[in-house]
Amino acid sequence: MYTRIQHPLHLSMQFMLLFSRQGKLRLQKWYVPLSDKEKKKITRELVQTVLARKPKMCSFLEWRDLKIVYKRYASLYFCCAIEDQDNELITLEIIHRYVELLDKYFGSVCELDIIFNFEKAYFILDEFLLGGEVQETSKKNVLKAIEQADLLQESQNEEWGGLSEDIL
């Protein structure tokens, strides 16, 4: 049983999941506190449900008491859970904007980029959404922030005498 956290009134996005066509999780961002066990269960079920959808079906489906907005980009599914009264179309735009950001950052992003640079995927998401809400609507600003953070990381590492190549 999915025990949804009772938010008294409103929460835009409950969580975002990225997973492959084989159902392998590539990113999970949870904006509601749930136990690991619950998260695993939700992920498993939702992945199954979404993967079962046919290609021409529309991007929205009702699942439990949530609305699921999903879109497939190449081999990756981007899947968001929003509250019932939220706007599906704007969520689709959010997903698309995120993909554009990844694409700009990685240069023609593919699933492998997300696999091997998963922390970057998180960092980028965290510059675009905060607490489940859109924080920055300018693509340019998001990418600039990431760039600057990356630079800061590199320069600090040089300063501190750490490894300058492959930080991680």
Place this chain on the structure above:
Amino acid sequence: MLVPSLKVQDLIEEIRGAKTQAQEREVIQKECAHIRASFRDGDPLHRHRQLAKLLYVHMLGYPAHFGQMECLKLIASPRFTDKRVGYLGAMLLLDERQDAHLLITNSIKNDLSQGTQAVQGLALCTLSTMGSAEMCRDLATEVEKLLLQPSPYVRKKAVLTAVHMIRKVPELSTIFLPPCAQLLHERHHGILLGTITLIMELCERSPAALKHFRKVVPQLVQILRTLLTTGYSTEHSISGVSDPFLQVQILRLLRILGRNHEESSETMNDLLAQVLAVNILGRFLLNSDKNIRYVALTSLLRLVQSDHSAVQRHRPTVVECLQEPDTSLSRRALELSLALVNSSNVRAMTQELQGFLQSCPTDLRADCASGILLAAERYAPTKRWHIDTILRVLTTAGAHVRDDAVANLTQLIGGAQELHAYSVRRLYCALAEDISQQPLVQVAAWCIGEYGDLLLEGSCEEIEPLQVEEEEVLALLERVLQSHMSLPATRGYALTALMKLSTRLRGDNNRIRQVVSIYGSCLDVELQQRAVEYDTLFRKYDHMRAAILEKMPLVERGGPQVDEEAKESKEEARLLEAAPVPTEPQASKLLDLLDLLDGPSEDAQHPRPLDPSPGGALVHLLDLPCAPPPAAPIPNLKVFEREGLQLSLSFVRPPETPALLLITVTATNTSGGDVTHFICQAAVPKFPAAATGPQWGHSSSSGWPSDDPAPQNPQS
């Protein structure tokens, strides 16, 4: 441990290289052991790398709780790399269910107050993702300070963190409400967006806050207007729309603020209807995505009630959407198209809709046909156009037309005297071509019956001259009568029409008499009865035949119009009921309501039950003689008197039609009080020669021959 630890990407590669699940587990377990050891006594330089690896493994579903403490250490480290990974770890591994989570509160506090912008950003992000209620309480003031910091980068994050805090601890609203006013003046889209979200949260939780924020409605409207008018901004636009995220959020807030509050709604109405929604929706109509087109059509349909002119702008596009192969889209387009018809575009729109009617899917035909007829009725520029339009609909989609279309058309034609010749000719030609479309056949039969003389004799400049022989007309009607495609009602029309022609045509009536007598033994009871009656009319009451079969006078339209008037008078009645004196205007209004016909008529006007009224009521009751009429005038008769209520009958015989007797019932109230529930009904004995029994039977209750179109009931 001197062996350099595996780089993250190397580990990932190794894991992906595993051929089996078991192999993968082995790799991971081995690495996790290394990581554990490294955490215990490893060097701080690589801690971030170890945690990162652990986070990857965690995503694959493996346990990683032993990394929780490492998150704390990394967050506390001065290095940005460490903090970055540490905070990420905290968001993935720590949540309010773990006791450990509170331990990062102090680090966050430090980072919020002393960190660089980037570090503050990390802290705020983590706080808004996994911050528990206690953490929020502890850190509220720190976040509040950051709301007024100069850097927009930090402020936008601080605002959204405030949103999270309010969701967790609603009492914190008091801290975060005051700064909102100032934040709304920001030009930075991110800050604005966050602020609007914050205001929404505040308003949804507190009616006082809602009231407070109503005063920012003009400001919001202004922001929105600016967004719309400043045009394309590469930074913020999506498909030509400036910052849809911000627009949507503003709209949501406006909706909350405007709900049940007229003043606010007024302020935003202008902007919303004229500039905003309709334009965007119009563009959506052109979108290649079906979902969006559907949503656009649905939304425009809702809008068209409140702002017709704005939606009109998109009429061409809407009409194009009629061509959609997807039925749900074309249905929406149809509804919207019908809603957009007005007096200025009615000709063009009807043209389009008629075209659509010819090719549209079957389930839409009925709606389309009724829609066109309704639109034609409302906005017809000329009677002739109206008749033509209805004719065209009947020819194209006759089978799908609603039942009252026949009545409406006959009513329409009947009322357009100058077009009788035109109508009957056109209908005759249409009928001659096709006798399968029942509504069309019914109307045509009625028309031919009524205006058969015009068909043969009258010249009509409007269409080509038509040479029709009497025999042809009779033959056509007989065809209708005999055709298996004709419904019983249709055959009834045809038979009556034939009967009427017996007085319209110049030839002898043998053919008609023959048909009538044949149908006297028809299996269809209705038809049989008619035929018998008509036959009797020929044989025994031939002297009355001409009078009975005279041209129909125009029937007053029943239905909604009259109900409205009745309602109005009812209202007036209630007002007047307070006054003890019955007033003249009241009575005359009722008179208008019931005053049906000028001049002689053989119409079946069943008396309507009267609305309660204090005043007098007049009812015209038209009746036929029940016996050969005496020549002398009949004196008035007082037939009822009790407690001040008097009923009297007066009798008038119009000189032009001696066969007709007009009986007027006058009711007067001479008492001091009001008369309520006054109902006047008349019972008329059946006349075997004249009455058509069944019609009488099921019309009397409604009072209006709305089920029976007038032609079927020429006499009462």
